[in-house]
Amino acid sequence: MMGASLLYHLALEGWTDCVLVEKDELTSGSTWHAAGQCPSITGSYNLAKIHAYSNALYPRLEALTGQYTSWHPSGGLRLANNPTELAWLQYVLGFSRAIGFSMEIVGLDEIRRLNPFMNTEGVLAAAWTRDDGHGDPAGICNALAKAARDLGATILKRCRVLAVEQLPSSEWQVMTEHGPIRAEHVVNAAGCYAREVAAMVQADAPICNMQHHYVITHPIQAFQERSEEIPVLRDSRASGYLRQEQKSGLMGIYENVGLTEAWAPKGSPEWESTNELFADDLERIAPWLERAIERMPIFGEVGIRRVINGAIPHTPDGAPLLGPAAGLRNYWMCCGTSFGIAQGGGCGKYLAQWMVHGDAEINMTEFDPRRFGPFADRSYVHDKVFLDYRMTFTTRGPNEEEPDGRPRKMSPLHEQLKERGAVYTETFGWERPRWFSLDGRTEQYSYRRNNVFEVVRDEVEAVHQRVGLLDLTGFAKFDIEGADAEPFLNRVCANRMPRRLGGIALVHMLSPQGRILGEMTVTRLTEQRFYALSAAAAELRDRDLLMQSIRPGEDVRIANVTQERGVLVLSGPRSRELLAKLTDAPLDTPSFPWLTGKEIALAGHRTRVLRVSYVGELGYELHPPLGAMVPLYEALVREGAAFGLAHYGLYAVNSMRLEKGYKAWGSELTNELTLIEADMERFFARSKEDFVGRAATLAAPPRPFRIVQLEVEAGDVDPRGAEPVLAGGRSIGLITSGAYGHRVKKSLAFAAVEQRFAAPGSTVDVLLQGESRHARVLAAPPFDPENARMKG
Ligand SMILES: Cc1cc2nc3c(=O)[nH]c(=O)nc-3n(C[C@H](O)[C@H](O)[C@H](O)COP(=O)(O)OP(=O)(O)OC[C@H]3O[C@@H](n4cnc5c(N)ncnc54)[C@H](O)[C@@H]3O)c2cc1C
Numbered sequence: 001m002m003g004a005s006l007l008y009h010l011a012l013e014g015w016t017d018c019v020l021v022e023k024d025e026l027t028s029g030s031t032w033h034a035a036g037q038c039p040s041i042t043g044s045y046n047l048a049k050i051h052a053y054s055n056a057l058y059p060r061l062e063a064l065t066g067q068y069t070s071w072h073p074s075g076g077l078r079l080a081n082n083p084t085e086l087a088w089l090q091y092v093l094g095f096s097r098a099i100g101f102s103m104e105i106v107g108l109d110e111i112r113r114l115n116p117f118m119n120t121e122g123v124l125a126a127a128w129t130r131d132d133g134h135g136d137p138a139g140i141c142n143a144l145a146k147a148a149r150d151l152g153a154t155i156l157k158r159c160r161v162l163a164v165e166q167l168p169s170s171e172w173q174v175m176t177e178h179g180p181i182r183a184e185h186v187v188n189a190a191g192c193y194a195r196e197v198a199a200m201v202q203a204d205a206p207i208c209n210m211q212h213h214y215v216i217t218h219p220i221q222a223f224q225e226r227s228e229e230i231p232v233l234r235d236s237r238a239s240g241y242l243r244q245e246q247k248s249g250l251m252g253i254y255e256n257v258g259l260t261e262a263w264a265p266k267g268s269p270e271w272e273s274t275n276e277l278f279a280d281d282l283e284r285i286a287p288w289l290e291r292a293i294e295r296m297p298i299f300g301e302v303g304i305r306r307v308i309n310g311a312i313p314h315t316p317d318g319a320p321l322l323g324p325a326a327g328l329r330n331y332w333m334c335c336g337t338s339f340g341i342a343q344g345g346g347c348g349k350y351l352a353q354w355m356v357h358g359d360a361e362i363n364m365t366e367f368d369p370r371r372f373g374p375f376a377d378r379s380y381v382h383d384k385v386f387l388d389y390r391m392t393f394t395t396r397g398p399n400e401e402e403p404d405g406r407p408r409k410m411s412p413l414h415e416q417l418k419e420r421g422a423v424y425t426e427t428f429g430w431e432r433p434r435w436f437s438l439d440g441r442t443e444q445y446s447y448r449r450n451n452v453f454e455v456v457r458d459e460v461e462a463v464h465q466r467v468g469l470l471d472l473t474g475f476a477k478f479d480i481e482g483a484d485a486e487p488f489l490n491r492v493c494a495n496r497m498p499r500r501l502g503g504i505a506l507v508h509m510l511s512p513q514g515r516i517l518g519e520m521t522v523t524r525l526t527e528q529r530f531y532a533l534s535a536a537a538a539e540l541r542d543r544d545l546l547m548q549s550i551r552p553g554e555d556v557r558i559a560n561v562t563q564e565r566g567v568l569v570l571s572g573p574r575s576r577e578l579l580a581k582l583t584d585a586p587l588d589t590p591s592f593p594w595l596t597g598k599e600i601a602l603a604g605h606r607t608r609v610l611r612v613s614y615v616g617e618l619g620y621e622l623h624p625p626l627g628a629m630v631p632l633y634e635a636l637v638r639e640g641a642a643f644g645l646a647h648y649g650l651y652a653v654n655s656m657r658l659e660k661g662y663k664a665w666g667s668e669l670t671n672e673l674t675l676i677e678a679d680m681e682r683f684f685a686r687s688k689e690d691f692v693g694r695a696a697t698l699a700a701p702p703r704p705f706r707i708v709q710l711e712v713e714a715g716d717v718d719p720r721g722a723e724p725v726l727a728g729g730r731s732i733g734l735i736t737s738g739a740y741g742h743r744v745k746k747s748l749a750f751a752a753v754e755q756r757f758a759a760p761g762s763t764v765d766v767l768l769q770g771e772s773r774h775a776r777v778l779a780a781p782p783f784d785p786e787n788a789r790m791k792g
Contacts, residue, residue, distance in 0.1 A: 001031045001340045002320075003189035004141045005348025007155070008148035013356040016152035020189075021176055023160035024274045026145055027138040029191035030340065032275060033310040034137040035214050035252055036070075037232050037241060038342040040103065040129040041078050043088065045095045045722035045734070046363050047319060050346025052101040055131045057345040058140055065150070067143035069135045074243065075231040076132035077114060080105075080124045085236060085395045087447045089127045090770045091722070097731045097767065098724040102130040105770075115230045117222065117298045122237065132232060134243065137341045144348070160271055161190075164200045170329055185355060187332040188325070192263075192273065192311045194335035203325045205369070206376040207336045208385035209263045209311040211278050213285050214252035216245050218302040223247040236393045238292035242299070249299035251292045253285040254392040262382065263311050273311075280307040314338045316376055316384030316405065318391075322351045322367035326540040329548055333369040338388070358511040359671040370540035375408040375429030397445020398720060399425075399434075407431045411473035411566060412629040420647055428537045430474030433649040435459065447769055449716045452651065453740070460655055460742040462646030463617055467572035469636060470648050472621075473629070474536035477562045478546065481529040482555040489522065489530060492549045492692060494675055496685045498524045502596040504612060508683055509545050510693025514674045514700055518542045519665040523597040523610055531597070531608060531623075535665050549692075565608070566629035568636065571619035573789070574643040579609075579620055581639040582632075594791045603635035613790050615656035616783050651739075658748040659741040661709055661781025667721060667737040668707050668750045674700055678707045705733065706758040707750055710766070711782065712738070712775040714747035717768040725751050726765040726772065732757055735766060744782040749775070 007020045022028075038055050042048050062069045080086035089105055096103035106128045108120050114128065145155055156178065163175040164186055174181040190197040194205040224247050232243040240253040263278070282289070282304075293300035313336055315321060320343060321336035334351050337343045347367075353360040365371075376384075383405035391402075407414070408429035418424075422433040423443065435443075435455055443452045462468050480489065489497050493507035501524055509518040518541060520534045534542045543560050550556050570579060576587050585600040586592065597610035605628035613619035624632050637645065663669050668678060674697045675684040684697065712719055719738030724731045738749030749766070757764055760779035765772045784790075 001027075001137065001141050001144075001344035002191070002334045002337060002347055003187075004144040004148065005344040006187060006189060006334050006351055007153045007348075008144045008151070009348040009352035010355065011148050011151035011153045013352050015352075015356055019154040019156060019181060020145075020148070021159050021161055021174070021181070022155065022157045023271060025157055026155070027141045028274045029193070030311055030313065031137050031141050031191070033277060033308050034341045035241070035250060036134040036137045036140075036341055037132070037243065038134060039076050039078070039132050039232070039234065040096070040101045041076070041089075041092055041127055043092065044319070044366060045099070046366060047343070048092070048095060048101070049099055049362050050343050050350065052099050052131070052346070053349055054342055054345030055101065055133065058135055059133065061140060061143040061147070065143045065146040067139060067146050069139040069143050071133055071135040072229060073133045074229045075114070076129045076234065077111060077231045078127040078129070078234045079236070080126060081122050081236050082124070084397055086124050087769065088395045089125070091447060093127065093770065094723045094767045095734070097726075098734045104128050115233065117230065117296055118233065119295055119297060128231070134232060135341075140341065140344075144344075161197065161200075164197075166201070166328070172330070185330045185332065187334050189334040191335060191340075192313050193271070194313060194321070194333070198325065198333075201325070201328060201331060203328060203331065204376070205321060205333060205335055206372045206381045207313040207315055207321070208381050209313050210338075210385065210389045211261060211263050211309055212252070212254070212312050213281070213307060213309045214250055215282075215289070215304045215308070216306040217249040217299050218305045219247045220249055220298055220302055222298060233296070234393065235292070235295055236395065238295055239288050239393045240292055242292055242296050248305065249296065249302070251289060251299060253288040253292070254389060255285055255288060256390040256394060259386055259390060262385070276311070278309040278311075280309055282307065312338050314385040314388050316372065316381055316388065318388040319366050320347055321369040322347055323354060323364060323369050324544065326370045326373065326544060358513050359515045359517075361672065363670040363672050365666045365670060368541060370544065371428065371537060373428065373540055380405045380408060398447055399443075400445045401425060409474065411471050412626060413471050413633050416630075416633070417471060417647065422647070422649065425650060427474060428539060430536050432474055432536070433471060433647070435649040435651045436647045447717055447720075449718065449740070456651045456655060457742045459646060459648035459652040462644065463572045463615060463648055463652065463656065464743050465573070466644035466646065467570065467574040467578050467640065468646050468648040468652075469640065470569040470571070470653065471567070472569055473566040475562070475567050476534045476536060476539035476542055477560070477565055477623070478532040478543070479529065479559045479561050480532055480546070480556065482557050483528055484555045485528050485530055488550065488554060488556045490688060490691060492546065493520070493522070494685060494691055494693060495683045496688055497522060497530070500524065500596075501526065502598050504595045504597055504610060506683055508669070508675060508680070509542070510675070510697065511671065512693060512696060514693040514697035515671045516669045516673055516675060516678060517671060518545055519669055521610070521612060523608075525599075538665060564626055565623045566626050568622040568624075568629070568633060569619065570622060570636070571613055571615050571617045573618055575617070575619050578636065578640050578643050578645065582635055589791070594787075603632050605632055607632065614660075614662060615653060616660035617789050618792055619790070654737075655739045655742055656783075658737070658739050658750070659744050659781065659783035661785075663707065663750060664737060673705070673707065673752075676700075677703055677705060702755070704754055705752040706755055707736065707752055708758050709778045709781065710749045710751050710764070710775040711778055712747045712749055712766050713773050714740075714768060715771070715773065717771070718747045719749040719766055719768060724767050725753050725757075725775070726767060727757055732764065741782060746782060748782065753777075
């Protein structure tokens with residue numbers, strides 16, 4: 001499915017000289033045995049766009065190609081069995097408005113009308129999605145293949161890939177059973193074999209294959225008598241899906257306890273898995289089948305006719321792997337999808353855009369395979385994938401994370417901070433404090449303000465009035481040096497490198513199309529040496545971007561020093577006084593101004609100290625060698641007691657950076673926008689000589705959207721991201737991130753809105769948990785727009 005869809009969409013984008021190499025017949029991997037459902041509902045806005053595209057494409061395929069697809073526009077019902085599920089559906093309902101797929105939340109009467117056979121016991125409501133359907137996966141796949149061939153693409157069947165190597169010319173040589181193919185680009189779309197195929201180039205595709213069952217009943221009399229088909233039903237109680245298959249019933253189960261087995265296909269030299277099914281294990285799924293039959297008693301009136309137990313590839317976070325493989329030029333991943341029928345169409349479309357044009361029209365951050373690194377070893381992948389499978393029909397609260405597979409990467413302070421109440425969140429394998437539980441409370445996850453609201457308020461208060469300490473050791477860190485380091489960075493980044501020694505600049509890397517790929521804070525350490533910092537999750541992407549931009553003969557050396565230094569962030573009006581207790585170096589503003597950095601001794605340890613702040617207070621980032629983290633931390637805590645030092649976490653950071661109007665990479669700053677559209681023009685050095693993306697940014701036709709900051713009359717539901725922005729009831733934009741600003745006592749958000757609503761003072765509405773709330777476009781960040789506190 002993934003390979004055929006990509007082939008078709010590459011051809012649509014103009015790359016018709018592509019070949020899909022299949023070891024057996026098309027669909028002989030996972031695709032042929034799929035149940036073929038294509039739901040609209042998923043918790044991620046960007047993934048929902050992928051689903052929505054597939055659901056728009058598949059009904060057209062038969063007419064387009066003449067290939068039978070058996071598309072059934074059945075619609076779907078996702079049940080809410082508890083308030084958390086209902087709140088989640090309200091959240092998804094919001095972004096369905098922005099994407100444009102049909103969704104409404106319906107009550108019991110409507111549910112019974114849509115599915116008169118269902119037992120609605122325990123059901124609060126359901127999401128009714130009309131655009132959902134199901135089709136014959138082999139039919140859909142073959143239609144995509146035909147559409148690709150019609151445009152000039154080639155498919156070689158019964159032609160196994162044996163080896164892949166990169167030639168000195170940087171082209172790829174793909175050895176197949178029928179001889180070599182030389183290619184500019186290679187894409188791994190090998191489904192359950194993706195890991196084995198990635199290993200041919202010493203790369204990893206972090207997937208694990210799960211065994212999944214569905215059963216088909218004997219024909220049901222009542223279905224014979226109806227012309228209408230019941231919508232596909234998705235139910236957390238049964239942890240599965242239930243639908244009509246011709247005149248029979250179909251039930252698919254995701255066991256959510258007691259799962260022990262995964263399946264690894266036999267790789268080289270056998271590669272024998274073709275149209276493979278596993279032995280039935282009805283006993284294993286029996287408890288959930290019973291619940292499914294309680295929900296649809298009519299299914300229990302007839303026996304089971306057929307059982308399918310097949311393999312599905314899953315990734316640790318459940319999202320597909322779409323994009324470049326880490327460390328390799330022009331080697332792409334198009335695999336790791338556990339809903340490959342529903343997602344195949346959209347995955348092919350947006351990956352093809354990325355390959356052909358340098359970026360896609362949707363935010364691809366959460367699909368980029370480089371979100372995983374060496375930390376995602378086999379045991380991590382196993383634990384996370386089992387979790388993902390178990391949770392398929394379980395709804396988490398917002399921000400809720402499970403302990404499976406953790407911890408992977410820890411700061412040397414991990415245990416000490418835990419003892420002080422740190423509640424950790426995981427990013428790129430790093431454990432990072434989200435908030436501190438000082439009284440032993442645990443978070444009651446909710447879309448509404450919850451029991452952590454006042455804790456975050458107190459952390460913000462400490463940073464604002466006194467001094468706060470945050471461990472952000474996970475930051476990606478690079479030492480970039482050489483005679484050509486400065487011109488190199490000036491070519492790769494849109495902003496100018498700092499000229500003064502110790503100067504700091506915020507810079508962005510752009511695609512040739514001018515869209516935002518990365519963001520770094522760069523400090524000039526010496527004439528020829530720079531220290532660059534970027535988001536923890538961006539480590540491999542930024543490393544690739546930097547390394548792959550070095551031209552032959554250029555004197556630039558890049559060292560990834562992420563694991564060599566720790567990061568302690570000291571913020572607040574008393575941070576300078578506290579720091580002065582640990583050093584003899586002068587810290588007054590003339591000696592150590594805002595936006596400069598230097599290496600000084602702190603408690604006897606040579607430490608890179610940067611006077612920067614993401615939270616809008618006087619503040620310093622301390623980057624000691626990793627081995628000095630513990631003594632430096634202990635000295636800060638010891639001396640900090642006199643200044644009222646408090647620990648704070650990423651919830652507080654998010655609140656404060658929104659007050660400061662600081663946009664975040666991955667939320668506001670994405671591959672969808674240029675710096676100008678992101679309202680970041682001051683970081684676009686127009687007058688600088690040519691740099692990547694400059695011409696394209698300047699030539700870009702005005703695009704419909706712009707990033708603005710909103711103050712929202714939020715009630716007790718602060719925006720978080722992916723809520724629609726409305727004007728006159730029409731969707732005119734989307735929240736990219738949001739939180740309550742405790743210093744300004746306002747609910748704040750960034751949003752991408754249509755240009756004509758971007759003017760300061762414009763009023764719009766934001767849909768929060770089903771309620772329309774007024775919001776106003778701000779002219780300036782609400783907290784200290786002059787930066788007086790940071791400069792002071
Ligand atoms: C029982 C069951 C029900 C499911 N129901 C649904 C559903 O209702 N909706 C949904 O969206 N998803 C469903 N899925 C999941 C879906 O089947 C998969 O997500 C999807 O098929 C993955 O597609 P793919 O193209 O990535 O992999 P595959 O279909 O496995 O394709 C990969 C191809 O690569 C080929 N290949 C591998 N190695 C080589 C090599 N060395 N050389 C050449 N070719 C090679 C294989 O032969 C294979 O054809 C279901 C899965 C199961 C098991």
